[in-house]
Amino acid sequence: MEDFLLREFYRNTIREYLIALGTFVGCVVLLKLFSLLVISRLQQLAEKTENTLDDFLVAFLSKTIMPVLYLVAFYFSSHQLNLHALNPRVFRIGYAIVITILSVRGFLSVIHYLIIKHATRNEGENAALREKQVKGFLTPFDLVAWTISLIFLLDNLGYNVSTLITGLGVSGIAIAIGAQAVLGDFFAYFVIFFDRPFNLGDYIEVDKEAGVIEYIGFKSTRLRTLTGDQLIVSNKDLTNARLHNYKKLKRRRVLFKLGVTYQTSALQLEAIPKIVEGIVRSVKGLTFDRGYFIKFSDSSLDFEFAYYCESPDLAPHIASLHEVNLKIFKTFAEQGIQFAYPTQTVYIQK
Incomplete structure (x- = not known):
């Protein structure tokens, strides 16, 4: 052994x-x-x-x-x-x-x-x-x-x-020259990835087009517009454009104007800001900001109001806007306050 x-x-x-x-x-x-x-x-x-x-x-x-x-x-x-x-x-x-x-x-x-x-x-x-x-x-x-x-x-x-x-370097240069547009979009993808101007599910507006981000690819980004169709935008165009990202909103600011006729009395003019403020405060999720009589226009006495919708989503904003407008219309009708519209009065002297 x-x-x-x-x-x-x-x-x-x-x-x-x-x-x-x-x-x-x-x-x-x-x-x-x-x-x-x-x-x-x-x-x-x-x-x-x-x-x-x-x-x-x-x-x-x-x-x-x-x-x-x-x-x-x-x-x-x-x-x-x-x-x-x-x-x-x-x-x-x-x-x-x-x-x-x-x-x-x-x-x-x-x-x-x-x-x-x-x-x-x-x-x-x-x-x-x-x-x-x-x-x-x-x-x-x-x-x-x-x-x-x-x-x-x-x-x-x-x-x-x-x-x-050397061979890899020459091949890389040839590929880079032949695919400049594709590489431009590809490197723009890196910018989007690290800078994160938007994420999947964000609602953005770019070049007067708006939609929800559905997919972020190497070459292009796909959005689903409000009409239901798909909008495809190259990554390079997105990084070079000015875009609005509504998903980043914490709350929405609403600014609107009202015009009443010159036949409106002074007491009614004084009451209008308080009336609108009460209406805005009565709607859940809204915060009143300001309201003033700002201008004598040709056919109207103009007021400007601003309030905040505390929800950043579009649906609550539209619903609250609908409710505020209806209440203003009904209250003005009850108070005898008439909305102004463009008119001209012609005086004929004999």
């Missing part, structure tokens, strides 16, 4: 191979136990919290740190052997490839988490759709990261990558 264990293969005895194998198996067993007892428990605790950071950390530990520990275990076990006879260059290339893959995966997982966390904050019900769009945007970013990593890997392994870099 002792003679069998002392037999050599590639400058290592069978005993040394068994010791290295036993060391590696023992490390794997310990890591498996750690995964089952510790990581599984951490995952259960993370699922009970609303915070996504602990979920990410547990996933990072499981998918990135654990493979690194397995690699360390293999490295420690294999270095108990004489590797010169086993072509150490193969091991060096293998270590470089595995370390590169694990490093890029870990880096990209952190970047993905940070970007998705930034993009989906304050999205509410649209968070899932927003996350799906962001993952689509991250695909070209991942491709670039893996390409750069491959170039660095080949360079570290001793290969000449100058020709490859």
Whole structure:
């Protein structure tokens, strides 16, 4: 038995191979136990919290740190052997490839988490759709990261990558020249993504067109207008235009004018601001601001009023405006106050 264990293969005895194998198996067993007892428990605790950071950390530990520990275990076990006879260059290339893959995966997982966390904050019900769009945007970013990593890997392994870099540079310039418009919209998407002038579900107005944001893509953004049709606007046009985002409203300010006839008495003129103020205050959700007699027009005595609708939504604003107008019309009719309209009186002298 002792003679069998002392037999050599590639400058290592069978005993040394068994010791290295036993060391590696023992490390794997310990890591498996750690995964089952510790990581599984951490995952259960993370699922009970609303915070996504602990979920990410547990996933990072499981998918990135654990493979690194397995690699360390293999490295420690294999270095108990004489590797010169086993072509150490193969091991060096293998270590470089595995370390590169694990490093890029870990880096990209952190970047993905940070970007998705930034993009989906304050999205509410649209968070899932927003996350799906962001993952689509991250695909070209991942491709670039893996390409750069491959170039660095080949360079570290001793290969000449100058020709490859030159070819990629020339190809990139040619693509950029041929697709200027598309790239302009694509980079405008980055501006929209990081600056966040609007989000999914926001009601915006741009170039006298208005609608609700339904989709934000790499090249264009789609709006659903009030008439029901879909309006498609390029991202570059959106970033260059002046737009109104009505979703950012905290409350709406309403300014309107009333004109009454010159036959209105002075007492009635004094009463009109108080009448309108009482009407506005009687409607739920409205806050009266001001009301004054401001102008002698050709055919009317003009008043100007302002109030706030505390809801930023359009439907409550229209409903309250409807109620205020009806009450003003009924009250003025009861008080004998007549609304003015353009008229001309012609006096004929004989």
